[in-house]
Amino acid sequence: MSDLKIVVCMKVVPKPEEVGVDKETMRLDRENARSEMNPTDMNALEMALDFKDRYGGSIDVVSMGPPFFSHFLPVGLAMGANHIYLLSDRDFGGADTLATTYTLALGIRKIGDVDLIFCGEESSDGATGQVPPGIAEWLDINQITMVNRLDYDTEREMVRGQREIPGGHQIVDTPLPVVISVATASNEPRFMDYRLKSWAFEDERITVWNVDDLKADPGYVGEPGSPTIVSGLEQAPSRERRMEFIDGTPDEIALRLAGILEDRM
Amino acid sequence: MTERVESLYGIDEESKAIWVFLGQIGGNLEPVSLELLTHGRQLADQAGWTLVGLLLGHEVGHLTEQAIAHGADEVWLADHPLLEEYTIDTYGRVVFDAIMEGKPSAFIAGATPNGRDLLGRLAVRLRAGLTADCTDLKLVTETGILISEVTGFGGGVLALIEAPTHRPQMATVRPGVFPLSEADASRKGRIIDFQVLLSEDMLKTEVVETVVGAGVDLTQAEMLVIGGRGIEGDFEMLRELADALGGDIGATRPPVDDGFIKRERQIGQTGVVCRPKVAIVCGVSGAFHFAVGIQDAETVIAINTDPEAPMFEFADYCIVGDAAQIVPALTHALTLEKVPSV
Ligand SMILES: Cc1cc2nc3c(=O)[nH]c(=O)nc-3n(C[C@H](O)[C@H](O)[C@H](O)COP(=O)(O)OP(=O)(O)OC[C@H]3O[C@@H](n4cnc5c(N)ncnc54)[C@H](O)[C@@H]3O)c2cc1C
Ligand SMILES: Nc1ncnc2c1ncn2[C@@H]1O[C@H](COP(=O)(O)O)[C@@H](O)[C@H]1O
Numbered sequence: 001m002s003d004l005k006i007v008v009c010m011k012v013v014p015k016p017e018e019v020g021v022d023k024e025t026m027r028l029d030r031e032n033a034r035s036e037m038n039p040t041d042m043n044a045l046e047m048a049l050d051f052k053d054r055y056g057g058s059i060d061v062v063s064m065g066p067p068f069f070s071h072f073l074p075v076g077l078a079m080g081a082n083h084i085y086l087l088s089d090r091d092f093g094g095a096d097t098l099a100t101t102y103t104l105a106l107g108i109r110k111i112g113d114v115d116l117i118f119c120g121e122e123s124s125d126g127a128t129g130q131v132p133p134g135i136a137e138w139l140d141i142n143q144i145t146m147v148n149r150l151d152y153d154t155e156r157e158m159v160r161g162q163r164e165i166p167g168g169h170q171i172v173d174t175p176l177p178v179v180i181s182v183a184t185a186s187n188e189p190r191f192m193d194y195r196l197k198s199w200a201f202e203d204e205r206i207t208v209w210n211v212d213d214l215k216a217d218p219g220y221v222g223e224p225g226s227p228t229i230v231s232g233l234e235q236a237p238s239r240e241r242r243m244e245f246i247d248g249t250p251d252e253i254a255l256r257l258a259g260i261l262e263d264r265m
Numbered sequence: 266m267t268e269r270v271e272s273l274y275g276i277d278e279e280s281k282a283i284w285v286f287l288g289q290i291g292g293n294l295e296p297v298s299l300e301l302l303t304h305g306r307q308l309a310d311q312a313g314w315t316l317v318g319l320l321l322g323h324e325v326g327h328l329t330e331q332a333i334a335h336g337a338d339e340v341w342l343a344d345h346p347l348l349e350e351y352t353i354d355t356y357g358r359v360v361f362d363a364i365m366e367g368k369p370s371a372f373i374a375g376a377t378p379n380g381r382d383l384l385g386r387l388a389v390r391l392r393a394g395l396t397a398d399c400t401d402l403k404l405v406t407e408t409g410i411l412i413s414e415v416t417g418f419g420g421g422v423l424a425l426i427e428a429p430t431h432r433p434q435m436a437t438v439r440p441g442v443f444p445l446s447e448a449d450a451s452r453k454g455r456i457i458d459f460q461v462l463l464s465e466d467m468l469k470t471e472v473v474e475t476v477v478g479a480g481v482d483l484t485q486a487e488m489l490v491i492g493g494r495g496i497e498g499d500f501e502m503l504r505e506l507a508d509a510l511g512g513d514i515g516a517t518r519p520p521v522d523d524g525f526i527k528r529e530r531q532i533g534q535t536g537v538v539c540r541p542k543v544a545i546v547c548g549v550s551g552a553f554h555f556a557v558g559i560q561d562a563e564t565v566i567a568i569n570t571d572p573e574a575p576m577f578e579f580a581d582y583c584i585v586g587d588a589a590q591i592v593p594a595l596t597h598a599l600t601l602e603k604v605p606s607v
Binding site for chain 1: 266267268269270272352353377378379381382383384385386387388389390392393394395396397398412415416417422423424425426427428429430431469470471472473474475476477481482488510511518521522528529534535542543552553554560561563564565566577578579580581582583584585586587590591594595597598599
């Protein structure tokens with residue numbers, strides 16, 4: 001079977017260290033934050049590309065977000081994906097994971113006959129890890145989360161995923177179609193192929209779908225489709241630390257520290 | 266066409282109860298499940314609600330006592346051979362059925378890989394609101410609204426999240442954020458046998474093997490010695506210091522990625538959040554992703570060659586110096602002091 005149809009869900013996120021909370025409005029200040037591809041989604045794409053290299057097939061990237069995502073998503077093409085779909089509509093704004101997974105699932109369904117869906121373990125802004133199992137539920141297909149290695153048994157048409165669990169790992173088999181969430185740092189994403197780069201970043205390489213294209217139920221997308229609301233926002237309190245510097249030779253420092261430690265043991 | 270998505274049951278049908286999903290590994294309840302019972306007990310007492318534990322497994326009946334000793338009023342027990350190992354197929358089905366029968370106002374679980382796997386899927390099935398990896402949970406007594414605190418953007422921002430109109434109010438909670446109560450064996454509770462109908466053909470996922478090591482749990486360590494890239498993989502040196510302190514060792518992400526130490530020992534946003542009495546942090550620059558992992562440490566000692574290292578802003582005692590010299594000297598000093606003087 002060499003026609004595996006693979007989708008990778010990728011998201012553009014603000015660089016976490018550049019996001020703060022505006023102390024006056026108590027709103028998120030991401031104006032000054034530069035954006036990047038969600039780091040783990042690069043691991044997801046790499047796992048998908050490797051899977052395709054080994055077992056054949058094609059890869060589409062799907063993303064839900066505002067139009068500016070289209071400046072970043074072509075990285076996927078330059079790394080080897082075949083097509084990019086951006087689900088973008090004003091009405092998709094304000095989505096929590098319920099609405100996001102509904103929308104992504106509609107996009108994946110519209111692509112049709114998808115065998116594998118790769119997601120990152122979590123996004124660095126949402127950081128829920130809920131999107132992959134949520135997509136699997138809407139599509140009523142299998143899921144393996146926190147995967148750091150994936151193989152395919154072509155005879156049984158089953159994937160075998162190795163999951164990271166606390167203190168060890170677990171190996172599970174499941175038939176296609178399946179959603180895979182890829183554990184952070186489980187591989188080394190490849191570089192862009194420079195022969196593809198200028199092609200990838202040409203205009204109109206990306207298919208954009210809106211609410212109507214997806215025939216989405218307006219009550220299920222964006223804010224109406226989101227049970228959760230953010231009722232408060234604050235800068236994380238940093239615990240007051242003494243910041244006392246201790247000087248001396250290593251032995252002097254060691255004695256001083258030993259004293260401090262004895263009091264606390 | 267719908268105006269607004271609705272959960273399968275609403276506030277008018279809810280029972281005034283907090284349900285805790287009791288995860289178990291190798292015949293024991295996960296520490297985070299007990300932490301959630303401890304905290305859930307406080308919330309339930311404050312609001313006059315019931316605290317219920319939901320336990321799935323095979324021949325796990327004895328664990329109900331532990332759950333009651335940590336605060337549960339009731340334990341719903343689903344015992345079945347096909348529940349021996351977690352799979353989304355079986356657990357998803359049984360937990361969904363139990364929730365639809367008990368209709369709790371709130372349903373919480375540990376933010377473990379399985380807890381997130383399970384609730385992420387069930388929240389969609391229930392059309393409910395779910396917050397992930399919470400660092401605090403409050404219950405507003407008058408309204409019955411559960412408020413979850415989550416950290417975002419690498420830990421720099423705290424957000425409060427609620428789902429006021431949808432039930433159950435779901436959350437996964439980060440292991441280690443709530444302290445654990447002492448077990449009280451005299452507590453009494455009810456055990457409810459939850460009958461399940463499961464058959465092999467419902468199982469699409471097959472667990473081929475589960476390998477869990479000795480079970481490192483850094484969330485419970487009181488003395489922690491943590492190494493970053495600056496110690497160049499010499500965790501042996503840190504281990505000696507940790508042994509002298511009766512503690513354990515942890516790491517930042519780079520040494521984990523480089524294979525010097527296992528991922529289960531990674532501290533930080535994508536690793537463990539610990540709350541030791543003392544954290545001795547060696548050769549760590551102090552990235553925000555890391556610092557959230559030790560923000561609840563009582564005392565932080567940092568050793569770094571770079572006087573400008575951001576790590577010092579997160580430390581009580583700051584030592585500008587080479588960890589390769591200071592750490593052995595400290596181990597030596599501690600070992601010496603244990604030898605009775607003549
Ligand atoms: C989404 C995301 C999630 C992340 N999650 C985590 C996480 O959970 N945990 C985590 O740790 N990181 C995490 N990171 C990575 C994090 O941002 C930092 O890159 C990482 O913490 C840096 O590790 P470090 O301090 O060991 O290394 P470096 O930043 O390279 O710092 C090494 C330090 O060692 C000092 N040094 C060098 N030699 C010596 C010596 N001989 N003695 C003493 N000091 C010396 C140097 O001055 C320097 O300050 C995450 C990143 C991302 C993007
Ligand atoms: N808006 C989005 N568009 C595409 N993929 C997404 C989106 N949000 C989340 N994902 C995918 O779901 C994974 C987990 O995200 P989250 O559940 O938000 O932590 C990410 O790593 C992505 O692969």
